[in-house]
Amino acid sequence: MSRESATDVHAPHGPLPEGGTVRPITRWGTPVMHRPQAAVTTYDEALASLAADMVATMYAADGVGLAACQVGEDVAMFVFDCPDDDGVRTVGVVCNPVLTLPEGKDRTLDDDDEGCLSFPGSFEPCARPSWARVEGTGLDGEPVGFEGDGLLARCLQHETDHTLGTVFGDRLSAKSRKKLGKKHDAAAEDYPLTWPAEPAAPAE
Numbered sequence: 001m002s003r004e005s006a007t008d009v010h011a012p013h014g015p016l017p018e019g020g021t022v023r024p025i026t027r028w029g030t031p032v033m034h035r036p037q038a039a040v041t042t043y044d045e046a047l048a049s050l051a052a053d054m055v056a057t058m059y060a061a062d063g064v065g066l067a068a069c070q071v072g073e074d075v076a077m078f079v080f081d082c083p084d085d086d087g088v089r090t091v092g093v094v095c096n097p098v099l100t101l102p103e104g105k106d107r108t109l110d111d112d113d114e115g116c117l118s119f120p121g122s123f124e125p126c127a128r129p130s131w132a133r134v135e136g137t138g139l140d141g142e143p144v145g146f147e148g149d150g151l152l153a154r155c156l157q158h159e160t161d162h163t164l165g166t167v168f169g170d171r172l173s174a175k176s177r178k179k180l181g182k183k184h185d186a187a188a189e190d191y192p193l194t195w196p197a198e199p200a201a202p203a204e
Contacts, residue, residue, distance in 0.1 A: 008087065008088045008089065009088075009089045009090075009091060010088050010089065010090045010091070011090075011091045011092070012090075012092070012144075012145075012146070013092055013093075013138050013142075013144045014138070015091065016051075016055045016079060016081065016091050016092070016093065017048055017051045017052040017055055017093070017139070018052060018055070019052050019056075020049070020051075020052030020053035020054065020055055020056035020057070021052075021053050021056060022053075022056045022057050022060040022196060022197045023053055023056075023057050023071045023072075023197055024071075024193060024194045024195065024196075024197045024198075025057065025061060025066075025070055025071065025117050025118055025120070025195065025196065026069065026070050026071060026072045026118055027118050027119065027193070028116070028118050028119045028167055028169065030072070032069045032072060032073075032074055033069050033070075033118060033162075033165070033167060034165050034167070035165040036076075036163070036164050036165045037067075037068065037069055037074055037075055037076040037077075037162075037163045037164075037165070038074045038075060038076060039076050039096050040075060040076055040077055040095040040096055040137070043095075043137075043139060043140060043141040047075075047077070047095075047139060048139050050068060050071075050073060050075065050077070051077065051079055051093050051139055053071060054066045054067075054068060054070075054071060054077075054078075054079045055079050055081075057070075057071055057196065057197075058079060058080075058081070058117075059081075060196040060197070061117050061120075061195070061196040063117045064080060064081060064082035064083075064151065064155050065078060065079065065080035065081075065082055065155045065156075065158060065159045066078060066079055066080075066117065066159070067159050067162035067163055068163075069162055069163070069165075070117060070118050070162065075095075076095060076096050076097070076163040077093065077094065077095045077096075077163070078093075078094055078097065078159035078160070078162060078163065079092070079093050079094075080092060080094075080155050080156070080159060082151055082152045082155040083150070083151055083152065084148040084149050084150045084151065084152040084153075085149045085150035085151075085152075090146055090148060090152055092138075092144060092146050093138055093139055093144075094134055094136040094137075094138075094144060094146065094159075094160075095136050095137045095138070095139070096136045096137055096163075097134045097135070097136040097156075097159070097160045097163055098134065098135050098136060098160075099132060099133070099134055099156065099157060099160045100132070100133040100134075100135070101129045101131075101132055101133075101157075102129055102131055106131075107129055108129070108130045108131075109127045109128065109129060109130065110127070110128055110129070110130040110150075110153070110154065111125045111126070111127045112125065112126075112151075112154065113125055113126075114126040114128075114154060114158065114168050116158070116167060116168055116169075118167065119167070119169065119180070119184050120184070120187065120190075120191040120195070121183060121184055121186070121187025121188070121190060121191055122180045122181070122182075122183035122184040122187065123180075123183070124172060124176045124177075124179055124180045124183075125176070126168050126171055126172060126176075128153070128154055128157050128171075129153065129157070130149055130150070130153055131147070131148070131149045131153050132147065132148070132152075132153040132154075132156045132157050133145065133146070133147035133156070134146050134147070134156045134160055
């Protein structure tokens, strides 16, 4: 389900920040993408400005979530606007996320396709628990919590992974990662290194 087809919006901790600047998205292979991010300890205008840039960049790239490392910043924070299985869009900002996943008989896996804006143009199935909860702090330093199923569960897990230095390709088999790489390479012309701050040049 796409974000556009989900009409109801759930914003339990307030709306996403607005007025940001679209930035180029940082790609896999850049060191900041592959190490745990620095914990947020100061909640100030600079943090809010970064979050606004992340939101603007996420929307420009037609994504449902974006972590700070994906705009080159070593900060444990992500933003998201993502639907669940009921078509409800949940929006939020999470600093220093801590993930909770079901265990035992409550744990079921969802093997749907997954992609990453930092490795654009390619998708591969990636098994993840079908429900997730994330807790952390918001831009004001107050506690926040979000939970859900479907694409929202996948998004919360994917973005929390980014704050820990894990990309979803790390969770794939060698064969699946090779397939992912071929799809990415085939689409490379559509995603220049300046994307989405600057779109690809039209074909002549």
